[in-house]
Amino acid sequence: MTSPEAPQQDSAPQRLEDLKPKMKLTGTVKKVELFGAFVDVGVGRDGLIHISKLSNRPVTKVEDIVKEGDQVTVWVRNADPRTGRIDLTLVEPSALDWDEIKPGKVYPGKVVKIERFGAFVDIGAERPGLVHISELATYRVEEVTEIVKQGQDVEVKVLGVDPRKRQIKLSMKSVDVYEEEPEEPEEAPLTAMQIALRKAQADSQQSKKGRQKQRDDRGRQDQEDIFSRTLANKRK
DSSP: OOOTTOOOBOOOOSSGGGOOTTOEEEEEEEEEETTEEEEEOSSSSOEEEEGGGSOSSOOSOGGGTOOTTOEEEEEEEEEETTTTEEEEESSOOOSSOGGGOOTTOEEEEEEEEEETTEEEEEOSSSSOEEEEGGGSOSSOOSOGGGTOOTTOEEEEEEEEEETTTTEEEEESTTGGGTSOOOOOOOOOOOOHHHHHHHHHHHHHHHHHHHHHHHHHHHHHHHHHHHHHHHHHHHHO
16 A cells, blocks of 8 residues: 555554554554454553454454454554543554545556546545546557556545445546745845835826826816806807
8 A cells, every 4th residue: 555654554553542543563462252352452551453443354253363362463443541542453553544535636656557538546545545647647558558557656636525325536637736836035125215206206106197187186186177168259
């Protein structure tokens, strides 16, 4: 599974409060029940692997997977210091949970399957996402293999995610426009001389506008006087 955030072996915790979701641990199976197995991970309280978390496949008998005394590698699903409950799993969790996959984000991934209509890319989620053939490049693509090959490392941008349907829509052609524009540097504070200069320029501009308005007003008045005299002469 490809992801920059893939779970790594963590240093052995000493307290229940040190346990975090997705933390990878080693432990010893202390007790087997019909509903799961209890594992000592060294924090003074055994954690439970529910039977549904023993394998990706359905399990009908716990002893088919683990037995008392077995050394196992587990991952923390949840740890509650208040109740002392520790939930574990033998199934390696996805690096990206569904609520962590956000539209607009760019992830590194690996092409895991090629279809006529697009390519499936593993970004570390529960399921690979689909890059539709129309999202492979900015130009029309006739064959998916023109752009990508199975096993190829790529960067993809999330267009949409549907946790209920377990679907992730990805794009390769949109990756280039993902980068944010650099912020413009803030202007340095003006000196007293610069402030005075700008004020003088503004006053000068305002003065020019005032003189222009006076000339325009005089021009309109002159035109009105000429028009009035012309009408008077015609009446005579």
